[in-house]
Amino acid sequence: MRQVPFFRVDCGGNELRYVEEVLRSGWLTTARFAARLEEEFARKVGAKHAIAVNSCTSALHLAAEAVGVGPGDRVLVPSLTFTATAEVVRYLGGEVVLCDVDSRTGLLTPEIVDRSIAAHPGLKAVMLVHFAGLAADLEAIAGICRARGIAVIEDAAHAFPTRYPGGRVSVGAGSSSFCCFSFYANKTMTTGEGGMLVTADDALAARARLMRLHGIDRDVWARFTDPRRGWMYDVVAPGFKYNMPDLNAAVGLAQLERADEFHLARVRLVGRYLERLASCPFLVMPSSPDDAREHAWHLFAVRLGEDAPIDRDGFIRALGEAGVGTSVHYRPLHRMKYWAERCGAEAESFPNAERWWNRTVSLPLFPGMSDEDHDHVCDTVLGLLSARPTATAGRS
Numbered sequence: 144m145r146q147v148p149f150f151r152v153d154c155g156g157n158e159l160r161y162v163e164e165v166l167r168s169g170w171l172t173t174a175r176f177a178a179r180l181e182e183e184f185a186r187k188v189g190a191k192h193a194i195a196v197n198s199c200t201s202a203l204h205l206a207a208e209a210v211g212v213g214p215g216d217r218v219l220v221p222s223l224t225f226t227a228t229a230e231v232v233r234y235l236g237g238e239v240v241l242c243d244v245d246s247r248t249g250l251l252t253p254e255i256v257d258r259s260i261a262a263h264p265g266l267k268a269v270m271l272v273h274f275a276g277l278a279a280d281l282e283a284i285a286g287i288c289r290a291r292g293i294a295v296i297e298d299a300a301h302a303f304p305t306r307y308p309g310g311r312v313s314v315g316a317g318s319s320s321f322c323c324f325s326f327y328a329n330k331t332m333t334t335g336e337g338g339m340l341v342t343a344d345d346a347l348a349a350r351a352r353l354m355r356l357h358g359i360d361r362d363v364w365a366r367f368t369d370p371r372r373g374w375m376y377d378v379v380a381p382g383f384k385y386n387m388p389d390l391n392a393a394v395g396l397a398q399l400e401r402a403d404e405f406h407l408a409r410v411r412l413v414g415r416y417l418e419r420l421a422s423c424p425f426l427v428m429p430s431s432p433d434d435a436r437e438h439a440w441h442l443f444a445v446r447l448g449e450d451a452p453i454d455r456d457g458f459i460r461a462l463g464e465a466g467v468g469t470s471v472h473y474r475p476l477h478r479m480k481y482w483a484e485r486c487g488a489e490a491e492s493f494p495n496a497e498r499w500w501n502r503t504v505s506l507p508l509f510p511g512m513s514d515e516d517h518d519h520v521c522d523t524v525l526g527l528l529s530a531r532p533t534a535t536a537g538r539s
């Protein structure tokens with residue numbers, strides 16, 4: 144039987160060649176390749192500063208530290224996200240305020256942010272997640288926050304390459320304090336493990352660079368290459384160990400070379416999904432910008448309609464039996480033991496995140512997916528949903 148995984152990484156470009164170059168150079172950790180990845184990534188998204196780190200979680204932590212999140216500070220986080228978005232607030236002793244998301248897009252909206260600010264005066268920062276790779280309305284949300292001295296940190300783990308509404312600017316070139324990308328193995332580009340922190344603010348960038356490597360006042364590559372007193376340095380803060388090794392950066396450079404190709408492949412596969420599945424009466428398609436190319440399409444999450452002849456768990460099980468890998472994004476944070484206890488969050492306060500959790504399934508989507516694999520997914524989905532809905536007792 145045909146097996147279609149949820150995701151398969153493609154390292155068929157220059158990855159091996161660049162990794163070999165690093166291995167032969169004798170310098171495996173942060174150096175030329177990491178610096179080149181920073182430069183080229185910054186150029187790609189139009190960012191002023193790009194700071195390579197060992198994960199998006201590290202980037203989020205550095206961002207929250209640099210904007211001054213500290214003990215007792217409250218930070219707004221959408222419940223529909225991965226736990227990393229929230230946990231970094233706790234690293235710094237801050238408190239997470241969970242909020243619901245828009246039912247159609249899964250995003251924070253200016254209205255939700257406005258309402259949350261009114262309900263929780265004194266918020267220190269907002270974590271803005273570009274869910275699935277669709278851009279949130281940064282311009283409006285940053286405007287609301289700027290007026291009140293609230294920092295906006297973008298979790299762009301799904302959003303490379305994404306453009307903001309209107310398509311003019313890439314996610315990462317906008318007016319937030321920081322924007323954090325993930326190069327985890329199953330993201331739209333990878334370094335195995337890794338991330339990138341970008342900002343337009345010189346002072347914030349300097350702080351994040353300092354804290355990325357132990358709070359040492361000179362980076363290790365600069366010390367190594369400095370002919371004078373390379374051994375001399377000072378420690379000015381209790382920093383972290385978040386630098387990206389060159390071995391990982393080498394993979395990232397090769398991936399970045401193919402970013403447009405990867406993106407176009409995703410856009411094409413999404414177009415194919417919409418063509419095949421949009422007319423199915425039991426499925427709601429993910430919301431797409433008018434120009435589908437603005438969306439990174441990290442995820443293609445379909446929602447099962449209330450009348451669907453099969454529930455979420457049954458749908459996933461049957462797809463699995465037909466060899467189709469799926470995933471669910473996400474079991475919301477308010478349903479997680481730690482966050483429920485810490486934030487005292489009740490499911491009734493998150494009706495939209497609840498609906499995402501109960502009714503959406505992410506289908507396979509990766510650049511190397513063949514048309515035959517894609518057809519198999521579509522045929523299986525349509526087959527499972529072709530049965531007429533069974534009349535529920537008591538329904539007229």
Ligand SMILES: *Cc1c(COP(=O)(O)O)cnc(C)c1O
Pocket residue numbers: 197198199200201224225227228272298300301324325326327337338
């Ligand atoms: C993957 C992911 C992260 C964490 O990224 P890492 O690079 O694994 O640390 C954070 N937020 C979201 C929304 C993610 O999907």
